[in-house]
Amino acid sequence: MRSLVSSLIVGLFLLAACSSSDGSDAETQKYVDAMMVSVDTSDFPFTRTEARCLAEQMVDTVGVDTLEEAGITPEDIENDDSELSDLDLSRDEAAELADVIFDGDCINPSDLG
Secondary structure (H helix, E strand, O other): OOOHHHHHHHHHHHOEOOOOOOOOHHHHHHHHHHHHHHHHOOOOOOOHHHHHHHHHHHHHHHOHHHHHHOOOOHHHHHOOOOOHHHHOOEHHHHHHHHHHHHOOOOOOHHHHO
16 A cells, blocks of 8 residues: 555546644644654655655644544554545645645655656
8 A cells, every 4th residue: 555645646637625723833843853754664756854844734734633633643644544535625625735746845846757
């Protein structure tokens, strides 16, 4: 199973949306840290700095509340026990998430292919 971070990149356009993070900084950091563990154990194609930037922006875009409502815990992400489809995102939210990846703030989009 792919890590949630990798799945977010691969499956963005198969979904439908997002809300901004309403969780505390501590809650947000738990999700980011969990994504980084997942990155460390996969063939993620970016540097740790790029991966952390993506993780932070993805958690902020999707929102801690959305993750929690989908039943996705930091432990699920860390253990690779969650799927992108668990998020039940709208088309607009998926587009917002795609912007995180392709806007160039964290990675060079030309590195994707």
